[in-house]
Amino acid sequence: MAIAEYQALTPQTLPQRLGGVAVLRDRLGDAAGWQVREVGDGNLNLVFIVQSPLGGVVVKQALPYVRLVGESWPLPLRRSFFEYNALIRHQARDPGSVPEVYHFDEAQALVVMEYLGQHVILRQSLMAGRRHEGLGQMLGRFCARTLFRGSDLSMKAAARKQDLALFAANIELCDITESLVFTDPYFDAALNRYTPQLAPVVARLRADVDLKIAAQHLKMAFANNAETLLHGDLHTGSVMVSDSEARVIDPEFATYGPIGFDVGMLISNFLMAYLAQPGHGEAPGARAGYQDWILAEVETLWQTFEAEFTHLWRTERSGMLYPATLFEDQGHGYGAEQARLERLAAIWRDALGFCGIEMHRRILGLAHIAEFDRIGDDATRARAEAQALMLGRTLALARGQITGIGQVTALTRATG
Ligand code: ADP
Ligand code: MG
Ligand code: MG
Ligand code: MG
Structure with a gap:
């Protein structure tokens, strides 16, 4: 043909x-x-x-x-x-x-x-208040496996560099992320839109130099730290779920970037789904139990990511980074374990930063999320969105001080 x-x-x-x-x-x-x-x-x-x-x-x-x-x-x-x-x-x-x-x-x-005929988009499910067995686990494993196995921790250096060159040509989609996620929300960009009641909060965020700088530090990490092949657009609209399983779709934004990016963006979308629940519940407080479930899944997601990353570190570290032979003098894998903990701490810090920034762009930028947009009552929507904006600021700015996922879920509870 x-x-x-x-x-x-x-x-x-x-x-x-x-x-x-x-x-x-x-x-x-x-x-x-x-x-x-x-x-x-x-x-x-x-x-x-x-x-x-x-x-x-x-x-x-x-x-x-x-x-x-x-x-x-x-x-x-x-x-x-x-x-x-x-x-x-x-x-x-x-x-x-x-x-x-x-x-x-x-x-x-x-x-x-x-054709995933038995599946629905997770974002819809989260608005409808439906639970999915094993969701956090599946997503944590997906992130650990794809991000570890696409990096120099696992791949041969030549193969990874060749792959990096292939995906480096995905310029225009990276440009969308670089503009819409990291820059546009923090100034009066032409494509922005937001709920009018948010104007005072928006003014506060745009006056916040530390926050703008943090967003640019994170943009630099996204654009320059080619640690692994990212999905690049891993939000709850890129996950399809059935009663028994989950699948990840739509990786057209794939590019090499920091390991914390996908996992941070994904957690961010769960936290926003949590904060949006008052706009979707059948009656005030009706979704309290469901909100607990969302945060429990977020904790599982990160814990599974950490556990699977650790397992892969110990069993599949076949790339050029942190070679086992280098740490033989230390005995009992001690040196490699210290390196793993330091690497995970850096991934965590990045993930929290991307998590925070994602909240801003989904409320102030071009591409909003249905959880907020579908809240008909302006005051209810503005309240949930303002909470997410402030939570996002805390996560982005305090990313070096927040020590565990339990602290993130506690902050989210205290916010919403
Ligand atoms: P876009 O890149 O335009 O966001 P997506 O890949 O996210 O496109 O797909 C858009 C929608 O199409 C999804 O939200 C989902 O409803 C449906 N869809 C995509 N892939 C599948 C699939 N493999 N099976 C069933 N539905 C799908
Ligand atoms: Mg897409
Ligand atoms: Mg999509
Ligand atoms: Mg709980």
Whole structure:
């Protein structure tokens, strides 16, 4: 088949255009029997569910612009290439944690993958007050495995450098993060929006030089500390859950960056879900037990991350960093354990910083979260958002002093 020029799919054209792809024919049978729906609810791309009596698949296709904004904001199609490459690495590093990839078409910027028909987006679930067994554990393991195994703690130096070069070309998506997360919330940027009642809090944050500097220190870490392959957009809208499992989707922002980034962003989204509960509860206080569950999952997530990272450090440290031979004189692995604790402390500090900053951009920047946006009552929404803004400031500025996840959940309880 000749390489056709890129063209965005529609539910009408999809069967005819992809009907000849072997893996689709194998899974779904003849294209005449396919049913297609476009279900993309994200900010950037087209997502089609394609079903037949034989089964279903998802086709995700990049658009040459930002879907949320329109054609006035072009965005390269090659983000699909990075998404594909990240998905297959995640699958190798934490098998079963992502949808299986069936097919990739670079020219059409599309990935065909497993249809998660029993799953819903975690963010929706958190608003609905639903619990998911093993969630924190799964996510903590995912972060530890993908972040450890993508780093110089695990990979051979040459392979990692080659991979770093590949993902370094994901420039435009990094640029979105660099602007929208680390800079725009702290000044009057054109794309910002926020609940008007927040104006006094916003003025306080923008007058806070320490906070702006902290955000720039964190931006420098994000842009310069190429420690591992990140998911890059790991929020609760990038996790799909069923009664029994969770999967991580949408790694198109994948880039090399600091280990604390993904885990910090993810925890931030749980803490915001906690603070937003009064806007979603059936009656005042109705979600108190559910709020406890969210914080318990956050604690489990971090504890699992630490435990799995520790396990991998002790059993899979095959990269150039902290080689075991270097510490043989110390006996009993003592030196390597001290190094591990110092490394984890640095990851923790970074994670808290990214966690705090994420709260600001989700309330003041372009890309908001449904937990807050869907609170109809302005006063209730503004109260929850103001709490998150102040919590985010504390986490970002006190990241060197906060010693454990229990302190973070206690601070969150005291805030909300
Ligand atoms: P975007 O990059 O535009 O944010 P996502 O990858 O997050 O796109 O997908 C958008 C939506 O499509 C998700 O919120 C989810 O509802 C649906 N979706 C994406 N991938 C799958 C999948 N593998 N199975 C089922 N639904 C999916
Ligand atoms: Mg998404
Ligand atoms: Mg995306
Ligand atoms: Mg508890």
